[in-house]
Structure formats: C-alpha cells, structure tokens
Amino acid sequence: MDEKYFAKKIEQKWQQKWVESGAFNAEAEECDGRPKFYQLEMLPYPSGNLHMGHVRNYSAGDALAWFKRLNGFNVMHPIGWDSFGQPAEDAAVKRGVNPRAWTEENIIAMRGQLQRLGVSYDWRRQMYAHRPEYYKFDQWFFLKMYEMGLAYKRMTQVNWCSHDQATLSNEQASGGLCWRCGNPVTKKDLEQWFLKTTAYTDQLIDDMTQIEAEWPPSVIKRQRDWMGRSEGAFVDFEVQASGDSLFYCPLVDGITSASDIGKGRVRIFTTRIDTIYGANSIVLAAEHPVIQANIDNFSEKVASKIAYIRAENTKPKDHEVEIEKDGIDTGLKAVNPFSGEELPVWVGNYVMMDYGTGAVMSVPGHDDRDFEFAKKFGLPIPTVIVSEPSASAGERGGGLDPTLDAGDNAATDKRPLPPAYAGGSDLAYTDYGVLVNSAVWSGKSSEDAKREMADFAEEHGFGQKATTYRLRDWGISRQRFWGSPIPIIYCDTCGVVPEKYENLPVELPETAPFSGTGESPLAKVPEFVNTTCPTCEGPAKRETDTMDTFVDSSWYFLRYADAENEILPFDPEIAGYWAPVDQYIGGDDHAVMHLIYARFWTKVARDIGLLKFDEPFKRLLTQGMVVGETFFDDTSGKRIYYVPADVNVTRDAKSKMTGAVSKDGKTLKYAIERMSKSKGNGVDPDEMIEIYGADAARLFVMFAAPIENELVWNEAGIEGAVRFLQRVWRLVYKWERVLSVPPAVAGGVLVSTSMTPPATAGGTDPARQLRRKTHQTIKRVSDSFETLQFNTPVAALMELSNAIGDIVVEPENASEDDIFAVREALTSLVLMLTPFTPHTSEELFAVLIGNEDGMLANSARFPAYNEELAKADEIEIPVQVNGKLRSRVMAAPGTANDELERMAFADEKIREYTDGRQIVKVVVVPNRLVNIVLK
RNA sequence: GCUGGGGUGGCGGAAUUGGUAGACGCCCAGGACUUAAAAUCCUGUGACCUUAGGGUCGUACGGGUUCGAUUCCCGUCCCCAGUACCA
Secondary structure (H helix, E strand, C coil): CCCCCCHHHHHHHHHHHHHHHCCCCCCCCCCCCCCEEEEEECCCCCCCCCCHHHHHHHHHHHHHHHHHHHCCCEEECCCCECCCCHHHHHHHHHHCCCHHHHHHHHHHHHHHHHHHHCCCCCHHHCCECCCHHHHHHHHHHHHHHHHCCCEEEEEEEEEEECCCCEEECCCCCHHHECCCCCCECEEEEEEEEEECHHHHHHHHHHCHHHHHHHCCHHHHHHHHHHHCCEEEEEEEEEEECCCCCCCCCCCCCCCCCHHHCCCCEEEEEECCHHHHHHCCEEEECCCCHHHHHCHHHCCHHHHHHHHHHHHHHHCCCCCCCCCCCCEEEEEEEEECCCCCCEEEEEEECCCCCCCCCCEEEECHHHCHHHHHHHHHHCCCCCCCEECHHHHHCCCCCCCCCCCCCHHHHHHHCCCCCCHHHHCCCCCCCCCCCEECCCHHHCCCEHHHHHHHHHHHHHHCCCEEEEEECCCCCEECEECCCCCCECCEEEECCCEEEECCHHHCCCCCCCCCCCCCCCCCHHHHCHHHHEEECCCCCCEEEECCCEECHHHHHHCHHHHHHHCCCCCCCCCHHHHHHHCCEEEEEEEHHHCCHHHHHHHHHHHHHHHHCCCCCCCCEEEEEEECCEEEEEEEECCCCCEEECCCCCCCCCHHHHHCCEEEEEECCEEEEEEEEECCCCCCCCCCHHHHHHHHCHHHHHHHHHHCCCCCCCEECCHHHHHHHHHHHHHHHHHHHHHHCCCCCCCCEECCEECCCCCCCCCCCCCCCHHHHHHHHHHHHHHHHHHHHHCCCCHHHHHHHHHHHHHHHHCCCCHHHCCHHHHHHHHHHHHHHHHHHCCCCHHHHHHHHHHHHCCCCCCHHHHCCCCCCCHHHHCCCCEEEEEEECCEEEEEEEECCCCCHHHHHHHHHHCHHHHHHHCCCCEEEEEEECCCEEEEEEC
C-alpha cells in the first residue's frame, strides 16, 4: 500500500474507472424511486482553454452533484458547448482556419481538461451548439415562433460604416468611429428578425415571485430594472401651431393603437400625473414625429438646433459622462387638458424617442431633470406638491405666479414650502405629498390624485392609465457565418416563406468567403442562397443572416434531458422528469441577457406544449470572478505574477485595487485584475493539476473564499490544501491496520455510520469526544451544502481531521471503542470530502472498506447525522460581570437557570468581583451564558 | 446621481442571526527530528500594558437602544457592483 499521496496516480486511476463503469450516467427511469436532482453549470464557450473561473464554477457544481448523489438523489449533471460565435469566425478571418475545425479542436482540448479535473459529468449528454443535430432545433423553435407570431421581421437601425460598407456591432462602433477604418459610423436601416420577448414582459416580471427567494437579490433586481415596468398614464395635449400643420401622435410598440392617434394632439407618458398642474412645458425628443413632420414650419434657427440635438443624441452614450441638458422652444403651443393653461412645446436632448411616447410634460418643481432644464433656460418652476403635514391649509388665491422662478415664489408665498425649496436648494421635490395649486385636486394625496386624475383623463377622452416597459424585442439577426441559419426563404411570388419542418436543418455550408466586412458571408455562397420555394417550388433565395448565439443557450438545458432526440428538441415527458434545473451556477455577467432569454424561451416552450412549468431554473447561484494578483515593473511594464515575498503591499494600496511599492529603487505597480492569458497573470488549470493535483486545486478553490466573492488567486493557499489531503491520507494509513472490519453493509448499500454505537464511557472519553465531533461535523457540512456554502464545510472537515489526529491513543493500544470511533470519524471524513476531492475519497474509501472497487457513486451514502451523539455532555458557560467576560463554568446541557446562577456565584474569580457589591440583576440564558449586573 | 451589496488580525475569511469576536487556512516566528536541507510534528501569533496572575482596548467612524451589539436603530466616511437623463 502506498503510504504517500500521489495525486496524479490516483486521479488517473479513478477517472478511468468512472468512465469504464459509467459511474455518472443518469437515467430518467420511472421505476427508480429516488428523487431527481438536476445540477447545471453554465455551459462554456470552447475557447480551447479552461481558466480558473471555470474550475471554480464546475467545482462548486460538482460538489453539489456529489452531495446529492451521496444523499440518494438521481442526479443529472451534464455539460455541453456554446460553440457558435464570433471568436471562431475571427480566427477564420485572421488566420484562415476553418471555424468548424477550430471549434472541434478546442472542444477536444477543453474536454480533456475537464476530465483531468475529474468533474462527474454524464458525458453522453453533451450538446454542441454548432452541430446540425442541435441547431436544427434552434430553427424548429424559430418556425414555431414564426407560426405563433412571435418571430417577425422589421426595419431597424444598425451601425453602418459607409467606407467599409459594413454593419458594426455596438462594440465595433464605439466612440462613433469604425474600429477598422476609423471613419464615422452612421445609422443604417436594415431588415432584421426579432423575437417578441415583449409579449412575455408581464410574465417575466410577475413569475419572478416564483424564484425570488432562491435567486440572488442582485440578479432579481437587475432583471426587474431591465424590464423596466413603470405604471403611469398617458395624457394628450392639444397642440396648436401657427400654420395649418397636421399633427399626429406616434405609435409606440404594443402600447397604443392607430385609433389612439389624436389629430393635433401629442401624447405624453408620465408616472406622476398628480404633478400635472406644475407642468411648465411639454418636451419632445428631436426624433419625435410631430417635430419631424413639421420641421419645415420651424424657423431656420429652430430647425438647425433640432437637427443638432438629434445628431447629438445618436452619439453613443457613456453613462459616466453626464450630458448637459439642451433644448429649444419650437414656438408650438400645447394646452394642458387639466388646467387649460397654454404651454410652450420644446425639443429637449434628454427626452428619448424609444421610451414611453418620446414626449414628456416638464414639471421642474417635482422632477430633477425637468428642474435642471428649467434652471438652464430660465423657465418657471411652480410648486404643486408639498410634504404632508403643512398641506391641509386651503389654496391661497391666485396660486403661484408661474412667471417667477422658485426662489421668487418662495419669497411671496407664506405657505410652508417643501424642504427642498426652503433653503433655496438646487433640488426638485420629487417625493409624494399633498397637492396644492391644483384646482379641485388640491388637498389630495399624490397616491389618490394619481388614480383619480388618470380616471378623469380617461372619462374625458384625453388620457388613460398606462404601463410602459424598457424591455424591447430581441433582435436575433446577425450578419455572420458561424451561427444557426434562420430558416426563412424569400420567393418572388410567395414572399416570405418559412422553411418546412421536414427540411430542417438548414445546414451551414462547409465554409464561406470571410471578408470581415460585416456583411453576411452566407450571401456569397450561391449553393446556400439559391433554393426553391417550399410553397410554389419556384426559384427562391434563403435568408443569409444567422441567429444570435444567445439562442443556443436559451434552451440547451432542456436538450440535455433528451440529447439524442431527432424529431423534437426534447421529449416532453423526459424533460418533464428532469427539468426544471434544480441548481444553476454561473457568473453574474449573465444575470440579465442569458437568464432573461432562457426564461422567455421556457415560457414559449411551455406555450408550444413542450413543458408544464414556467421557470427554468429553480435556484441560482452566481459565483464571483477569479482574479489575479499582479505586480509589474512600472518602468519596463513587465509583469511579475504572484506577489514577490519581499514586497510588502500596504493595505491602502490593496484597497484601492491599484497601487505602487518600490523595490530596489524600482517602482512596482500592484493590481488585481481578471485573470487572462493576455495579461500574463493567468493560471493554467492543467499546470495546477500537474503540480498539485485536481483534488487539491478543487479543494482550495472551494475553501479559499465564499463562492459569491471575488477570489484573488494565491499560490500559497493551494499548498495548504495539498498538506491537508496528505494529512488525511496519512491518518487513514495510520489506522488502516486496525480498521480491518468493514463497515456494515445493508441491502447492498454501504451505510457507513449506522453501526450500532458501542457502549460509551464518560464524557471525557476520547472515543466519545471523537464521535461527538464527527456528528457535529456531519451536521455542519450537510447544512452548509444546503445553503450553498463551500468554504465553511471544508473548514469543518479540517477540524474533524485535526480531531482525529489529536486522539491520544496509538492504534496498537486502542480499545474497541476507540477503533470504532476512529473508523466512524475517518469514514465520515472521507465520504464528506468526496464532493470536494472525489479521487482521493474514492481511493481512501477503498482502503477503509478493504475493497479496491469501492465506487462511491454507486455504493456509498453520505454519513447519517445522529443528534444524540452530537450532543455535548458538558458545555462551557461564559460568566460575565456587567457584560464583560470574567470566567467560565462547565455545566451539563440543559442545566436549570438557578443552578447555572448558583455555579456562577460559586466561581472564585466571579466572587472577587461580586464580593461586597450590590447585585442589580442576573441574566441567565440557558446553555449560553450568565451575566451578573453589579451596581 | 440612483439602486444593490459591503467595511472584522499581516492576508483569505469564521461567528448558531443580540450572547466567549477572530473558527479553519495562509503568512510569519520559535522549537523538535536531521550531518544538513526539504518534508513532517509541536508551540506561538489582534494591539497595548504587566515580574506574575492578569488587565485595558479592539469588528470603518460618531452617537443610540440593551444586562450584553460585528449583529438592531440614527448619522458620517470609504469600497465594490449594476446602471437607463426611463419621464
């Protein structure tokens, strides 16, 4: 028997055994009485290299998969490849390689890495986004959505470089310049396919209540923000022009219908209709149809300003740079339908055409942006809402003088003003309050007024309650090769015709001329483009755009359930067994897009009749990034990865994330950065496995920090993990010779800790104490897994290992009880380590039960917790005097309060404090502490 | 700005949710073993004071509630993340 721990040897051995025995293959068998558990980590893009972030992700997922497996669940734990996408195509452009070959090679490389890491996947279920067997069903879903009216084509603006004749992504057009030629980017109208995510907005928001408790709050919040539901009202303002111009109000997606268009009216959206008496103007976006339709009626000065604002608005927005408010009075007049007041119509750069109606009423007294705008242009700032207590007083005659600004009004107005105004503050009063200066509505609360005024508007035909959203339909057209072709055919006779289901998949050609110009490469492949119309069988052309790769990841988790189905994306019954995913783990960079698309897709699949549930992922865990700690020589720019031992980084430098220290007269810059090859601070998982072993790498990654925190990679820490595993290893071999009796086997299933406990001696007996520690640890570790903590159970297991090592008797002199306790402790330790270090556990478990073919996955169970055994015979009760710890007494658990109090007063040290002092009171918390309060 | 999450030793981080602050690990120091080194094992390790026993302070800062606060409340300062001028 090996007495030394050779990670490499045992890891290869067990990896091979697992493959040969299909240890992790999961079947959805009805007769199998076990409950199912679907563990999933976000699928990787096959870049060709695993990084430590992947290791962290899969280590956590594997730990849970093992934990559930050992607890009697039928666990499905699959993996696949998000293998469509830009890098493969970039490689084709730059290096002339074939994207398919490049992708397949990368997958082979990464699969090898995952296998060396020993992750317990059911490899039979792999899905590959780029293979026709998979993307056939992207197309299948597309056709279904087309039939359901959820897929449609419309004109939209894309970034366009007229020099290169190319469309650009937002990233490629950053700064308003083409990344390739540096010429200015313009907008170009292009027909694009969209999926109607907005048809599900309310469900996407409302169904969050189903998952809220089990998803990180930040993700829930970001999703809500992304959908951006606002409840408010539309209000129509009559618009009067000097000429006989025709005015109309624009349609806004899905919000209103053509019949809502009021001739000569402009519709605004507001969430604060209660402030409408405070409107000093209405402000429209420069692109607003009313403005554009009437552009020739404006003076040259006004028209050019509008054009300027419009151009400014097309610039890419950088949220860190606050854009200064700008605008112009168009000379048009609008009538406030509530007050009858005539208001100027402005164009403002802060009004967005693609939100709400592209028009707002400007209420500077109660909106920060309107306030800033009014300040800049010297517009009146009336007050119509005041904070609660002061508002009950009646209206003063005449109200505020709207021609005066806030300060002037404040000077003449005796009524208490909202706090924001009282000190001449540069702020609007944006809270709810009580209405003033609002005719019959004065005195009402904001809440009541909002409801009643919206109803009033509706009754009188100039408005209605309305809800607007930020979420837009999902544009899926990509002018790229390496994606799933959109199964649509254009026929001169029949128009837009969907491909027939039986003709799927619409296969990608072997290759295409990659120009990198941003035009669809497929358009230059005649064999692909030219086809026959499915309807009239006349000559026709195929759609040459491909789908966004987010399509692939929107339903892959369902494919795993039935990965080889050739007729349907998956069999509803089989998917119904496995799905939804019980535990999903991934980076929070996917908090919005991927998770919204997948939720959307699930709801569509449900409506197609494939699924019976609403939400795809029951529980979500977002793991923090793995970052590298880097020093680099400021003068040479050379990076020195890992902190040199003789360099002391100050806390200050660390907290700022960047900093500098000097060494040998040189300045070393310190930085914490996302690990990557290009930064030179990357850690290659293969290297880690080679040096320390997969188990140690995984154990350390789990132990080093809470899973949701950022993890600063540190080489020294992993050595600690190796040391721990070696200690466990030595402990097992130290006791091996006396642990010859195998643990009980019940019904073919090894039940490691259900052996009859031997008669226990007193509470200080080492065997009894070890058993107590064992069972306390079982509880701690189990609870930790349930609450998705991975660092604390490792600490608990280290404590248990220390406790076994601390046992005073040598194996030769051990009593039956001692041996029993040690066997139980070691077996439990090894079993509980399995989720973190499966290879080492398999090996040691085989040693412990004396069976080379142990195979934990099939035969073992997680140790059972016994509350009785975990109970302490005696606990330490701290004794405080005036809240300060002064002594401790030992007592049996459950000792009565008065007995504890008596013991405390009997304590010598406590006596020194209490003697001759007046006792005010004594607080006794059972099993916790005694606190004596002295005067 | 706004929203969310945070601030605990030299470092990563524990703390049963109001009850012994600093578990576990890393780093560091001392010791044992060794011809020596490595490895391993043992001891120490929040700060300050003290001959000792022990004491004082200590969870970003300032207050408060409480017998008792890392935990709850108010205020301030920092850090991280997200972010839409969303009407």
